[in-house]
Amino acid sequence: MLSSLFWVTGLVLESILLVRALLGNSLKYYSLFYLYLISVLLPSASLFAIYHLWPNFYPPAYWFTQFLNVLLGCALVWEVYKVALAQYLGAARMARNVLAFLFILAFTRIFVKAWNSPNWIPGRTTLETERDLRIVQLVLLIGLASLFASYAIPLGRNLKGIIYGYGLFTATSVAHLTLRDYLGDSFQRAWQYIQPICYLVVLVVWCLTLWSYAPIPQPTHQPRLEADYESLIAATKRKVHSARSYVLRAMRP
């Protein structure tokens, strides 16, 4: 009963988000995010019907929609990167390199597991496979968030909400799938209430931050490079190096 209530509340909140996006005309700004939301809403509604009418078909249908969600989740991370770094070409170049490195690193691990697996899927089970893919997303999201923080990229309310919400969702999914894999059904009974609550929190965060379109703030003073990039990086390196020497010299007896 309670899980059905969570399910319906989730559907209502997702619908509200989509209606607000349609009314506020913000679909065009975050198209992949809303596509992701539609891909969650429609299967959720269908699964709700399948769960009550044809319970036997529920597990395969669930796993199919989950993989679709994971793929669209990757698209969502891509959109965060594209929108946030549209005006910051240098940071975007850095992000491309760092994300490519993290992506290769994470997928190499998955492919090695797939190579060793008799079923030619990364995990022993679909659950483990989904967890591995979620870890890839989490690693990419953390890498991206770290870059935003380092380069002081202004994100705006909408984008921050997407990152916080999706980050929380992915982290809880990784935690859930890992614990479910190790602890088995006993854990599932507790988690069937915890996970929907976490997801509802995510939806509330999205409702609050994406209620209306908020453009990404532009810095009032966009610093310009007085010299070329080479001189700038050489100067910064020199400063860091000289600071280290200065500290060590001061301590020299």
Next chain:
Amino acid sequence: MKALAFSLLATVIILTVCLFLSRRGRRRDSDGEVFGIEHETAGSFEWDPLTSELSGRIFDCKDSDFVASEGSRQITRQFRSERTALALDWLRAVRDQVNQSMRAHFRASRADDGLKPADEIRLWGEFLLFQLTSGILYLVIWVCGPSRAAALFGYSLGLAAQLQTVTQDILPAGRQVTAELMNIEQEPKNGDAAG
């Protein structure tokens, strides 16, 4: 147990990133105003001789020895604790300046199409090395006090010099393994560089 650690790690990571982002966000809100100051600070990063001499004095044991010989035990203890606080403040100030410099660099380079990721990563390496060095020093100063920390540093320098000599004796190629600390030892002491 492993599963629990894994889930805890994921939660801690995401919470840390959220906290980090929100802290940065608050700082970014005053982006425009702050940048002017940071840029100026970054431009005038040179350490003047007076500052160098004073900073060297913080770690010098002469003052401490003088107070110990002239004052009571309580005054000596008080002097040491204040010197420690001063040394930690000084280290924090240097770290702040380096952080400001890095922030200024990131803000200036983020929109530049000519940014080279390899160079940026190398800069990150330099920065992390600085943070590591200053972090260790901070800990040592906090635990031992500035004069003892300096003595410990001197001892480690001596040890490194001995190690270098031994390496050179055994392996001629060992010459290449020259620690940066050794180079620092060759440079003039604080204040001496003023001339």
